[in-house]
Amino acid sequence: MSKEMVQPNRLTCDLTELFAGSLGRGGFYGIARVVAEIANGLSQIEPELDHVVYFAGINCFVVVDFDFELFASGRPAKLGFEVQRLLFSLDQQLFRLRTFLPRFLHDCLRDWLTKVLSGRHSRFLDTKVNRVLFSAARPKFIASYLKLLELINARGSGQWRLASLLHDFFPLLDQYDRPGRGFVDQFCRDNALILESSSYVFANSYFTKQCLLELQSRDLMPASAEVHVAQLAHECRTPNMGSPIAGIGKNFFLAVGCRPGRKNLEILLDALLILNESDPDGCHLVLAGAARTSTKRLLKQPRYQNIHPKIHIQVTPSQPELVELYQRALATVLPSYSEGWGLPASESLWLGTPVLASDTPVMHEVCGDLGLYFSPDQPAELANLMQRLLCEPLFLEAKRLSIQNSHTDLRKWAQTSADIASVLLAGDSPKYCMEI
Structure with a gap:
């Protein structure tokens, strides 16, 4: 008697986070960076990998093109994604307006969008194939298409299994940001x-696994299901550099x-205030990232007035600009009370720049003996470390040399993808998970 052939699972990677991020002005940071790097790594392991995006307005997965090199070279907002990105934007608007539009108008727009997608050679994902759908998106995105997955599995023609990478649980564990109750409740439900x-x-780190x-x-x-660990990476892409960033000195x-x-x-x-008292002509600080109202409000406090000339804000730098900042800085400072991983610290080490990090478990997981640590509620400790790097060239050079000598031990994105693939494709334990 012949055995029934079991259809293998086809690995499918969710890029919804990238398409959503490409609609704004965000850079190649955070979760978008993680999604892109893992998708690229999985593509090297599984050549037949499908990249998909969930179109909420028409409630389906669409196979999309993914040019990683283009993505890694700049801001997601500069990506074309050609017509697919534009149609995704229209789909998002259709989904937001679903409760306001008359039913017939909504249905007409949905049908039109579906036809345009088909006409532009987009391919709707085949739901009759057994799949493992991997997603490293934010919880709100993954939760939005769970009902579609249930519907696909209920039809019985193809069985889909979901694989999720979780980044952090801070809204449920700490008191530092105090998000609104509605956000916390939705985060918990998702x-x-x-x-x-x-x-x-x-989990993206052993720390995140422990939190869960x-x-x-x-x-x-x-x-x-069993919680596997796929630690993120230190590796930082260094695309072709553009013009040097103007207005930033050496000691920052x-x-x-x-x-x-x-x-x-x-x-x-507060640490910069301490340094300014002893050396008004000393170091400067560069803040790179989104222009947040909370940051502007803090900087406007009268107590920080004297250090305003020493603070430079680089709003949403591109990947080449961010790499330049890492390489020119005396050190990268990550003072967070907690992180899921801490990409700025890991990227800084990859590029040979020292890291001043809060003395927390996850920062030791990321930086090991290469980091310089301070208590996250003791600005004098941070100021002392900054002063040493400023005034003791031998100390700074020794730290840079130590990082350089440890470069081969730093983690690559290919290892993160291999950890994931070893579970999804073979069911083996991760091969490359390690703590430094």
Whole structure:
């Protein structure tokens, strides 16, 4: 008697986060960066990988083109994604207006968008094939298409399994940012649904895994499939550089995505105040990232008036600009009370620049012996480390040399993708997970 052939699962990678980010002015940072790097790595491992985007307005997955080199070279907002990106934008507007438009008009627009997608040679994802859908998007995106996955599986023609990478649980664990109750409740619901629906669960660090296990032990999150760890990477792409950034001197410290609250911009400004008292002509600070109202409000406080000339804000730098900042900085400072991983610290080490990091478990996981640590509520400790790097050339050179000698031990994005693929494609334990 012949055995029934079991259809293999086709690996499929979700790029919804990238398309959503490409509609704004955001740079190649954070979760968008993680999604792109892992998608690129999985493509090298599985040549037949499908890249898809969820179109909420027409409730389907569309196969999309993904030019990683183009993405890595600048801001997502500069990406063409050709017609697909424009149609995704129209789809998002259609979804937002679904409760305001008359039903017939909504249906007409949905049908028109579906025809245009088909006419532009876009391919709707074949739901009759068994698939593993991997997503590293924010929880709100993954949760938005869980009902579609349920519908596909209920039809029985093709079975889909969800694999999710989780980044952090800060709204449920700390008090630093104090987000609104509505946001926290929705964040909790989204993560709970994802955990209940995922056949594979990954954490981006051992710290994030521990946070999840703690929440599950307190019944704040439901039980889930086994939690695997796919640590993120240190590797930082260095595309062709453009014109040098003007208006920035030599002796500056860099903070990427730093803001008040959990990101703890307050301690960095207080440390700069301490340094300014002893050396008014000393170091400067570059803040790179989005122009946030909370940051502007903090900088306007009278106590920081004397250090305003020493602060340069580089709004949403491109990838070449960000690499230049890393390479020119005396050190990168990551003062957060907590991070899921901490890309600015890992990228800085990859480019040979010292890291001043808050003395927290995840920063030790990322930086190991290469980091210089301070208590996140002690600005004098941070100021002392900054002073040493400024005034002790031998100390700075020794730290740079130590980072350079450890470069081969730093983690590459290919390793992160391999950790994920080893579970999704073969069911093996991750091959490259390691702590430095």
